[in-house]
Amino acid sequence: ELKVEQNPLFLSMQEGKNYTIYCNYSTTSDRLYWYRQDPGKSLESLFVLLSNGAVKQEGRLMASLDTKARLSTLHITAAVHDLSATYFCAVGRLYTGNQFYFGTGTSLTVIP
Amino acid sequence: DSGVTQTPKHLITATGQRVTLRCSPRSGDLSVYWYQQSLDQGLQFLIQYYNGEERAKGNILERFSAQQFPDLHSELNLSSLELGDSALYFCASSPSWEAQTQYFGPGTRLLVL
Secondary structure: OOOEEEEOOEEEEEOOOOEEEEEEEOOOOOOEEEEEEOOOOOEEEEEEEOOOOOEEEEOOEEEEEEOOOOEEEEEEOOOOHHHOEEEEEEEEOOEOEOOEEEOOOEEEEEEO | OOOOEEEOOEEEEOOOOOEEEEEEOOOOOOEEEEEEEEOOOEEEEEEEEEOOEEEEEOOOOOOEEEEEOOOOOEEEEEOOOOHHHOEEEEEEEEOOOOOOOOEEOOOEEEEEO
8 A cells, every 4th residue: 555654743943944844655656746734624735746856836835756766845945924734745546546645744833 | 715515514423323424526526535534544535436436445444435426416424433433524526537636625524422
């Protein structure tokens, strides 16, 4: 079974700092997704990465994918309080349907 | 707002009971997915339907079943409920079975007492 690991599980960072969340997965896939979840809320799609070397940026967040290393990163630049949330990566397995295998999530708290 | 709707928002029931969760996908989406989110298991894929047909099955218990109707809405039936079934159940939808992303509904929070 496909395993998806994220680290760190918890991240507390000061406003203005940079940090990276890592997402490793165990078997071949070329579909990697990042979602954000606020407490008690649903999942909001952030990025879709569909090929090796893909890089997407939106505001202070940048996601990248290295399919050979089976690694995706979510980089946070100059964090602000509004970025406090739980971030999930998910790997898609197209040939078995399109179900997503989610990572454990990274709970990010940005401290003023 | 993703355009995916789920009812009810909250559900409190007793062990041994049966409940039905309902999901309406985004307009035009043919594929519906069900996920369970709990503290100990995280986010787990349960089942996927595409245009009325079961497309993929994940870690769905035999006590659970789902279907997708001709109008494309889906229902997840949970029976013989146990305390451990308490979780947040999400429905997601996508235009096709091979779509690039899934759009998640607000979820149904189930509490089994």
